[in-house]
Amino acid sequence: MSLPMSSTTPLLEARDVHGGYGGMNILNGVNMTLNANEVGVIVGPNGAGKSTMLKAVFGLLNVTQGEILLNGQPIHNLPPNKLVERGMGFVPQEKNVFPSLTVKENLEMGAYLKPQNVKRMLEQVYAFFPPLVEKRHQPAGELSGGQRQMVAMGRALMAEPTLLLLDEPTAGLSPLYMNEIFDRVRQINAAGVGILMVEQNAKQALAIADKGFVLAAGQNRFTDTGAALLADPDVAKSFLGG
């Protein structure tokens, strides 16, 4: 492994994380280090525990062994609302909007803990996702898949997170929206937000990744920079479809 060693505390550090649902272990010792302002991408075959790892980071899963640190502070088994207070944002893959609330109300809920920021952040999010402006008074349940994803990401951004977790943000989207979402992810990162995302479109995702984590059977198989993983023939052969 040739990860650049940083002298400062990493933004997110996972050490030998084990966990799963109802006694069944899905994660069997995952390690991750992500520094501030980095994009981390988790890829791997189905059932490798990619989304499960993301859920473990966001406190939605019982971590039975190992630890997860945010800015050096242990956070495993803290409830999600506490993690939001500490600067984490999470965009689930499914059910990621409040369908009967309007777009604007969805976004307002993102800043629930920082009501004084609502106005300023609304303007920023609208500037970031212009299609949402004209839909702002429409219930989010009536939007298309791509627009919904924008609402979901916008909601998470409203809390001004330092680390944004994205679970398959491009799943089920048309190629046009897919590129749009990848562009947005890069821009969010450029604005100083660390990103950890699970992606099916591994090649495209690794291309924008500072760090790539290839999981298989709940463990790290390869961990390197995104570019190095893309160039690695072993990774390409077994995980990127040749």
Add this chain to the structure above:
Amino acid sequence: MNELVFFINNVIIAGSVTGSIYAIGAIGVTLIFSIMRFAHFAHADMMTFGAFMVLLLTTLFPAAGTSIGVPTALVMLPLAMLLTAVLAVGIDKAFYKPLRAHGVKPIVLVIGSLGVTLMLQGLIRLFSGTGGQSLYVDDRKEIFRLALPFEGARAPIVITEPQLYLFVITLVAVVALHVFLNRSRLGKAMRAMSDNPELAQASGINTNTIVAVTWVIAGGLAAIAGTLLSLDVTFKPDLSFFLLLPIFAAAIVGGVGHPYGAIAGGFVVGFAETLAVFNWNVLLRPFRDSLPTWLELPSNLAFVGTEYKIVVPFFILVAILVWRPTGLFKGKVI
């Protein structure tokens, strides 16, 4: 003209009274369902509890309202709402929260709430006795008679003081709830949690706070409904319990989990009940001469007798659910 007055008195006013009480009760039931996903059967006895608190307070301070010209019972209503809200939060902490913490199925909570209803009923009966008591302890129930300025109009439109208060308070409660749910941060968070509890938590919303707020609102509204009902008739320990089924019918007809649906459902059920027991013979009387002679109108031409009033909500319930399985407004699938 007298037929019209009869219709206004016995359908418009009576239906609005019943509809308002069903609506306020059904809002509470539907809010609890939308946040905690279970049918709260103890709701009617929370209504009785609220009315009983008003009765107690009015008996203790019978003259509190005389100086401002309002029935003492209404002066005591805000305090009774507060006490009922405290009771509701307390019941949740003592009985429902431990069950939720165990991750039980909703039906366990439903059965739990049946237990709570029996307990509340017993407790209230223990202190109030089983008979009826007027909430007008020291006041006189005003009755307004509005004579119509038409020739031949002999009977006046009759409306009582508590009925007028009932319409005003229902309107205020509905508008206040609307503003709360759509304008306030907490109200929006409540709708968000009803939509998607996991995402609400992921947005930093403290779901325990929302649950407590739901009980406060449901308890307050229950006290209003119970008190207004007891003002219109008299307080009895089992008065509200008999409203439990029509209130649930109203909540389901409107679309479960939908506060505006509950209001609509309350009035649909209330008016259906009133129309079903209304004696249509009276309205046909002016046309008696133009009817064929072989057709003899029975003196009571109601769809059902008053004693079968209770079946009407269920008929409406079945009819509407066949036509629209999710209720008038699109509610949650139970």
